[in-house]
Amino acid sequence: MTTIYVPRDSSATSVGADEVAAAIRGAARESGHDIRLVRNGSRGMFWLEPLVEVATDRGRVGYGPVTADAVPALIEAGMLDGADHELCLGLVEELPWMRDQQRLCFARVGLTDPLSVDDYVANGGLAGLRAALDLAPAEVITELSDSGLRGRGGAGFPSGIKWKTVLDTESDLKFVCCNADEGDSGTFADRMLMEGDPFCLIESMAIAAHAVGATEGYIYIRSEYPDAVNTMRAAIDIAYAQGWLGSDILDSGLRFDLSVRVGAGAYICGEETSMLESLEGKRGMVRPKPPIPAINGLFGKPTVVNNVLTLASVPTILANGGGAYAEHGMERSRGTQVFQLAGNIKHGGVFETAFGITLGELVNGYGGGTLSGRPVRAAQVGGPLGSYVPAAQFDLPTDYEAFAAAEAMLGHGGVVVFDDTVDMAAMARFAMEFCAEESCGKCTPCRVGAVRGVEVIDRITSGEEPETNIGVLNDLCEVMTEGSLCAMGGLTPNPVRSALQHFADDFTGGHAPATTGDDPTTTSGNGSGPSGVLAGDEESKA
Amino acid sequence: MSRVDVAELVRSVVENRRHERGPLLVILHDLNDQLGYIDSTVVELVAGELNVSRADVHGVVTFYTDFRTEPAAGVSLKLCRAEACKAVGAERVVEHAQQVFGVRVGETTPDGSVTLDQVFCLGNCALGPAAQVNGKTHGRVDENRLVEILASAETTERASATSPGEPS
Numbered sequence A: 001m002t003t004i005y006v007p008r009d010s011s012a013t014s015v016g017a018d019e020v021a022a023a024i025r026g027a028a029r030e031s032g033h034d035i036r037l038v039r040n041g042s043r044g045m046f047w048l049e050p051l052v053e054v055a056t057d058r059g060r061v062g063y064g065p066v067t068a069d070a071v072p073a074l075i076e077a078g079m080l081d082g083a084d085h086e087l088c089l090g091l092v093e094e095l096p097w098m099r100d101q102q103r104l105c106f107a108r109v110g111l112t113d114p115l116s117v118d119d120y121v122a123n124g125g126l127a128g129l130r131a132a133l134d135l136a137p138a139e140v141i142t143e144l145s146d147s148g149l150r151g152r153g154g155a156g157f158p159s160g161i162k163w164k165t166v167l168d169t170e171s172d173l174k175f176v177c178c179n180a181d182e183g184d185s186g187t188f189a190d191r192m193l194m195e196g197d198p199f200c201l202i203e204s205m206a207i208a209a210h211a212v213g214a215t216e217g218y219i220y221i222r223s224e225y226p227d228a229v230n231t232m233r234a235a236i237d238i239a240y241a242q243g244w245l246g247s248d249i250l251d252s253g254l255r256f257d258l259s260v261r262v263g264a265g266a267y268i269c270g271e272e273t274s275m276l277e278s279l280e281g282k283r284g285m286v287r288p289k290p291p292i293p294a295i296n297g298l299f300g301k302p303t304v305v306n307n308v309l310t311l312a313s314v315p316t317i318l319a320n321g322g323g324a325y326a327e328h329g330m331e332r333s334r335g336t337q338v339f340q341l342a343g344n345i346k347h348g349g350v351f352e353t354a355f356g357i358t359l360g361e362l363v364n365g366y367g368g369g370t371l372s373g374r375p376v377r378a379a380q381v382g383g384p385l386g387s388y389v390p391a392a393q394f395d396l397p398t399d400y401e402a403f404a405a406a407e408a409m410l411g412h413g414g415v416v417v418f419d420d421t422v423d424m425a426a427m428a429r430f431a432m433e434f435c436a437e438e439s440c441g442k443c444t445p446c447r448v449g450a451v452r453g454v455e456v457i458d459r460i461t462s463g464e465e466p467e468t469n470i471g472v473l474n475d476l477c478e479v480m481t482e483g484s485l486c487a488m489g490g491l492t493p494n495p496v497r498s499a500l501q502h503f504a505d506d507f508t509g510g511h512a513p514a515t516t517g518d519d520p521t522t523t524s525g526n527g528s529g530p531s532g533v534l535a536g537d538e539e540s541k542a
Numbered sequence B: 001m002s003r004v005d006v007a008e009l010v011r012s013v014v015e016n017r018r019h020e021r022g023p024l025l026v027i028l029h030d031l032n033d034q035l036g037y038i039d040s041t042v043v044e045l046v047a048g049e050l051n052v053s054r055a056d057v058h059g060v061v062t063f064y065t066d067f068r069t070e071p072a073a074g075v076s077l078k079l080c081r082a083e084a085c086k087a088v089g090a091e092r093v094v095e096h097a098q099q100v101f102g103v104r105v106g107e108t109t110p111d112g113s114v115t116l117d118q119v120f121c122l123g124n125c126a127l128g129p130a131a132q133v134n135g136k137t138h139g140r141v142d143e144n145r146l147v148e149i150l151a152s153a154e155t156t157e158r159a160s161a162t163s164p165g166e167p168s
Helices: A010-014 A017-030 A068-076 A117-122 A127-133 A137-147 A159-168 A189-196 A198-212 A226-242 A272-279 A308-312 A314-320 A322-326 A359-366 A400-405 A424-438 A444-461 A466-483 A487-491 A493-502 A504-508 B003-017 B024-035 B040-050 B054-063 B090-101 B143-160
Strands: A002-005 A035-038 A052-056 A059-063 A088-091 A175-180 A216-221 A246-249 A254-262 A303-307 A336-343 A349-354 A376-381 A388-390 A414-419 B075-080 B114-119 B131-133 B136-138
Touching (some): A010 A017, A010 A189, A010 A226, A017 A035, A017 A068, A117 A198, A127 A198, A127 A314, A137 A159, A137 A198, A137 A322, A159 A198, A159 A303, A175 A198, A189 A198, A189 A226, A189 A308, A198 A216, A198 A254, A198 A303, A198 A308, A216 A272, A254 B024, A314 A322, A336 A359, A359 A376, A376 A424, A388 A493, A424 A487, A424 A493, A444 A466, A444 A487, A466 A493, A487 A493, A493 A504, B003 B040, B024 B040, B024 B054, B040 B054, B075 B143, B090 B114, B090 B143, B131 B143
Parallel strands (some): A002 A035, A175 A303, A216 A254, A336 A414, B075 B114
Antiparallel strands (some): A052 A059, A246 A254, A336 A349, A376 A388, A376 A414, B075 B131, B131 B136
16 A cells, blocks of 8 residues: 655645645546555645655655646556656655755654654654653753753743743742744744644643643634644644643653633734733733743743744753754754745745754755746845845844844744845835734834834835935834834834835835736646635545 | 524533633634624623623724624635735735725625635745635635635535634
């Protein structure tokens, strides 16, 4: 029996993976092939999705991008035996994109059936939790501190210090909360991990519970990710049945209960204190800090709040030791970062590697430049609140401090690429518009400043006293940076100021945006379109 | 649904969730999924069941964009307008959709068939422009593909007549 992999990741299904899976099932049945179809996570090479993999004696042979219409011909050509074809990519593990990565956090994503307990354990799952349970809580935190792990959500705060604070705070009740409100454009690694390796997140939260003495946990997932919500919930049910959650985890006596909470379409709830308010069933209004959540968090109790990828890095640290993790990376950025290449990029997806790789190697090297084939003009790194980095600065190494020194932000490693048709004044205006739309409204610099920001940018671009108004805009940015309660208002000036600094001509009409005759969005032919055949989720359980 | 039926539904949803910590958001999700929207009648009923003020419930309902205060159409079309999708032409798709349906984002077509919404990021940033139709994400959406997707969604909608809203 041949094992065939067709991803269930929602990016893969967004371009027809369900239809491809249904077509393969049908064609195999008709041609009398006995196959086992596994709906794996995505390998993260989205330009190749839907990527079909066939298990052979040599390894997993890839085909992509496959459309449902192409399936009969592929099977005719011998795809089920790993035969050659124009869509055949060879062994997936040997593709440069895969071969050159150091996948610690994403070790299993794309490789396994996300909801298979056997796959999970056979591929290193639970090793971290078992190692942690053999250690005292303080020893777990020592490993974490030794690893140098910093928060992957964007702020880069040392995780060991956060966990130690929770451990050292006396309380009858403590929480572990996973921030899976991945609202930033250009980021999708949290979603991929939850859809592709949900047990990893469960394991890591159980480790956190043991380390800090927490008994309850929540994963706060944004409602825009229905597939991640469903996968996480299914995985939690399985984990309870396996004894990986509940009152006596792995017979160690550890008690930890975990559930998923779904957001309701508010970007600000990705800010940790706003997320806590939302988890409490309230409006997602930001809380002033201090007190910090580690001391006074969910329902006023000591709470670990970590991003998905921060937590998902923990099992490997415990399994192999903090020192082994710290061997990767540069300066104070240790370990690996899951970079996400997005926007106008030829080869978009996730690329996990040690900190230090340059932005240029990522965008122009692995990313292959723009999708439109036009020159790269800028990349926004670190989400909507990150700076625009001009192509001239692409030699920047991906290191928290190096980016900070260049007045940019590495953040969560999301990189959105723009070609030379982009109007940077419009992007700066959008940053303010977005802030106005998504501000929680608690503090004035953010709530009012963002609205004024849109107005003043409009005045500049319409040629109304541009010099004076640029001065006003800079003043406004300073007020927002210094006076806002949280990163929403505090960092919105990043994209605005960087656009103004590097692309001033766009604001004052000196730059004529390059125009493009052809539509970049029509150049991709990898979407088969929904055929009306709705492949059910049952496939994953086959 | 009559007022009595709605009251009964609210009671049972609240009863189901009462034991959870800080259950208001969870309750509103359940009701939004089952009713399609949360109007002032429901707000009053929820407030009564939880023994909190109507203002408290109203404040939460209006803070989050997922909670509708009026019925949505059978087909919910959400177009991503965040940076990564803008970089590959999302605004053109939005413009096209507004023209085709004759409504602005946030509005429902006069025949009540399609609600057009904007969304900031669907996590499909390497395959933009992205759209979500009744909870299913689509990538590399251009003007032509948008029409295909909607035609398929309307067929599915008619065939199954499922309730709108996110899958729970």
